[in-house]
Amino acid sequence: MNFTERSNKARNALLIFLLAGCPLMATDPSTKPRPISYRDSDDIPHIYVLSGFTTELRLDPSEVIVQRQLGSDYFIVDFLGREANVKPAGTEAGKRTNLQLLCASGNIYSFIVEDVSKRPDIHADLKVIVKNADKEAQAAMLAPPVLFTKDQVDNLVQPLRQQVALTTEQLKREEKDKQEQISAAVQNEASSIKHRYQWKHDKAAETLGVTDIWDDGKFFKLAAKPQEAAALYEIKDGHESLIQYTYDNGIYTVPKVLDEGCLRVGRTTLKFHRNQS
Secondary structure, eight states: OOOOHHHHHHHHHHHHHHHHHHHHOOOOOOOSSEEEEETTTTTOEEEEEEETTTEEOOOTTTEEEEEEESTTEEEEEEEEEEEEEEEEEEOOTTOOOEEEEEEEESSSEEEEEEOTTOOOTTHHHTEEEEEEOOOOHHHHSOOOOOOHHHHHHHHHHHHHHHHHHHHHHHEEEEEHHHHHHHHHHHHHHHHHHOOOOOOOOOOOHHHHHHHEEEEEOOOEEEOOSOOOOEEEEEEEEEEEEEEEEETTTTEEESSSSSSEEEEETTTTEEEEEOOOO
16 A cells, blocks of 8 residues: 555545544525425425524415414424414424414415434525415315414404494493483382372271372372272262272272372271362
């Protein structure tokens, strides 16, 4: 072996020694977008990422990503519209996981994400263009969406929430107005009631069960629960005359104001009269 051959051997041995003792480093990431023709029936495609870089996944223009599922928290995935950005969260080269992107069309895209920071044989991706080649998936992109992003849901629901709030507020106002009207009517009714009748609180009153007599300026009222059916009479100029009245729930009601009258059953009579003051 001559001197040249011995020198080459020594140099090669030294090179092998140095390579064995030093960690392998990745090559620079690819600056050209890598196209992927996506089919559900094909093997799951790989996405190669590199520490310190972000890899962009760009789906078909009609797709809108609404959710992502990631198998490991070592990777970070953000998405907006049809684009998703993937990057390693740490520096542990060789990490791998699966990624699923769920779109508004109902289409699901699955990938294997791998950190190739220590693989000199593979260029990491900076941009991956994903074209879905399945006809059913393409048709789904053109159909109305079946899933929505949170922002889209909020935009759809917000007008409904506002309408419900307005309707609820309107119902509250109407209920308040109704209660105020009822309260005013009750107060008006109460103010119009006049307990200005006098009668003897004697045996006849007890037998006829008379408890109160009043009027509201339009109607005469007499509260009584006689043991037998009693008749109500009006007295004018000392003469009794049977008048029109109703009896309901223990209340005699006459559609006018009486100045004087009596309630009679058999020989039992209770006379009453209205004070003019």
